[in-house]
Amino acid sequence: MALWSGRFEENTSNFALTWGASLETDKAMAEHDIAGSLAHARMLSEQGIISEEDFSAIEAGLDRILGQIQNGTFAWDGADEDIHMAVERALIADIGPAGARLHTGRSRNDQVATDIRLLAKELADDLLSENRALRDVLLDTAEKHVDAVMPGYTHLQHAQPVLLSHHLLAYFWMLTRDHTRLAAAYDAADENPLGAAALAGTSYPLDRERTTELLDFSATIPNSLDAVSDRDYLLDLEYACAVSMMHLSRLCEEIVLWSSSEFGFITLSDAWSTGSSIMPQKKNPDFAELTRGKTGRVVGDLVSLLVTCKGLPLAYNKDLQECKEGALDAADTLLDCYVVMKGMLATMSVHRDRMAAAARAGFTAATDVADYLAKKGMPFREAHAVVGQLVLSCEKRGCGLEDLSLDDLRAASGLFEADILGTLDPESIANARTTYGGTALDAVLIQLEEAREVLEADYLW
Ligand code: ARG
Numbered sequence: 001m002a003l004w005s006g007r008f009e010e011n012t013s014n015f016a017l018t019w020g021a022s023l024e025t026d027k028a029m030a031e032h033d034i035a036g037s038l039a040h041a042r043m044l045s046e047q048g049i050i051s052e053e054d055f056s057a058i059e060a061g062l063d064r065i066l067g068q069i070q071n072g073t074f075a076w077d078g079a080d081e082d083i084h085m086a087v088e089r090a091l092i093a094d095i096g097p098a099g100a101r102l103h104t105g106r107s108r109n110d111q112v113a114t115d116i117r118l119l120a121k122e123l124a125d126d127l128l129s130e131n132r133a134l135r136d137v138l139l140d141t142a143e144k145h146v147d148a149v150m151p152g153y154t155h156l157q158h159a160q161p162v163l164l165s166h167h168l169l170a171y172f173w174m175l176t177r178d179h180t181r182l183a184a185a186y187d188a189a190d191e192n193p194l195g196a197a198a199l200a201g202t203s204y205p206l207d208r209e210r211t212t213e214l215l216d217f218s219a220t221i222p223n224s225l226d227a228v229s230d231r232d233y234l235l236d237l238e239y240a241c242a243v244s245m246m247h248l249s250r251l252c253e254e255i256v257l258w259s260s261s262e263f264g265f266i267t268l269s270d271a272w273s274t275g276s277s278i279m280p281q282k283k284n285p286d287f288a289e290l291t292r293g294k295t296g297r298v299v300g301d302l303v304s305l306l307v308t309c310k311g312l313p314l315a316y317n318k319d320l321q322e323c324k325e326g327a328l329d330a331a332d333t334l335l336d337c338y339v340v341m342k343g344m345l346a347t348m349s350v351h352r353d354r355m356a357a358a359a360r361a362g363f364t365a366a367t368d369v370a371d372y373l374a375k376k377g378m379p380f381r382e383a384h385a386v387v388g389q390l391v392l393s394c395e396k397r398g399c400g401l402e403d404l405s406l407d408d409l410r411a412a413s414g415l416f417e418a419d420i421l422g423t424l425d426p427e428s429i430a431n432a433r434t435t436y437g438g439t440a441l442d443a444v445l446i447q448l449e450e451a452r453e454v455l456e457a458d459y460l461w
Pocket of ligand 1: 022081112321322
């Protein structure tokens with residue numbers, strides 16, 4: 001018989017009971033459920049709502065249950081609808097009437113909201129530390145290849161040469177903002193719903209501030225209906241996960257491209273790639289592809305929860321039971337992807353020569369030649385046209401802009417002088433971009449220093 005079966009004359013359909021249960025998913029928050037119950041019971045006894053003896057029995061009983069769950073000896077009963085029922089049933093079986101007093105002034109509605117918030121804080125915390133670890137590896141990788149030149153792209157067409165370190169640092173800053181988003185999701189979850197009871201609060205003299213303190217929440221939710229009925233903090237967490245997956249997915253797409261024969265910029269280590277069952281020569285960037293692929297499911301988790309919550313009247317509705325799996329899935333997926341990304345980046349080899357050669361191809365010096373003319377007084381739009389003509393003639397001759405002689409250049413414009421020679425190689429072009437946030441080595445060194453400082457501050461989070 002279910003713990004709530006008092007007013008029932010017939011049994012609920014077994015199929016419906018099993019179908020409506022959340023026990024399997026709830027196991028992820030078993031420890032949080034017990035922590036919530038311990039805090040509630042302690043507060044009840046401090047308020048004189050239950051006796052100290054009852055509290056001692058409850059505390060010892062919950063401790064035993066926690067131990068059994070942790071060492072795998074807890075007797076799970078498939079008939080229990082959720083973790084709250086499972087723990088309460090085991091407690092009552094163990095300690096009798098004292099156990100039956102635990103649920104005084106409490107409902108599963110504020111209980112589940114408490115559990116999920118504690119779980120969300122833990123998930124966010126784990127994600128925050130893996131995010132920092134990945135950013136550490138990104139910085140190390142950028143430092144290791146600090147002056148390697150590569151083509152910078154727009155529309156995936158060669159645009160202007162950039163430093164690989166600069167390119168990698170772009171991802172560092174994206175992941176830094178992801179850290180901020182995850183931290184905000186942590187803060188959103190960090191408020192105590194316990195004491196809201198079913199929906200309206202309770203007539204028992206609960207001390208809600210006390211459970212806030214005991215459970216290490218930083219605030220007490222001021223409205224009982226809101227406390228039991230919203231899951232927006234999970235949306236915050238899933239949004240942060242989805243955005244970070246999107247960032248990883250972009251980097252993975254680049255890893256897939258860079259490790260192809262066409263690019264040949266990097267080789268992934270054996271430890272972080274796979275082979276083909278039929279083509280002996282193959283080494284596939286599977287884990288980059290899979291990370292890119294898993295972005296879809298995390299975005300799906302976010303959309304799914306948004307749609308689940310839309311249109312729910314106040315306060316608790318059973319629909320909300322659906323919110324846990326997606327949140328766990330999004331967080332677990334991102335956590336693993338951070339680890340995979342770290343492994344791939346830390347062990348990949350970079351082919352500087354291939355990158356530098358590619359940085360030369362596709363007339364990546366064109367902007368600089370036009371800038372040269374503009375700096376000598378030619379209106380930029382006119383310079384753009386002159387260089388366009390030069391590119392066309394190079395294309396016909398099968399050479400690069402840097403291969404043109406001074407005579408070739410002077411035939412296009414009398415403004416060209418000897419000082420243009422030797423400035424059109426990719427290194428010089430990259431190093432000329434000295435603006436703050438630009439790709440010149442000096443600017444990147446400043447950026448690296450700033451990035452280290454930001455990461456150090458995030459470690460104090
Ligand atoms: N298993 C439920 C959930 O996960 C717990 C709360 C159920 N409350 C209720 N009154 N049926 O949301």
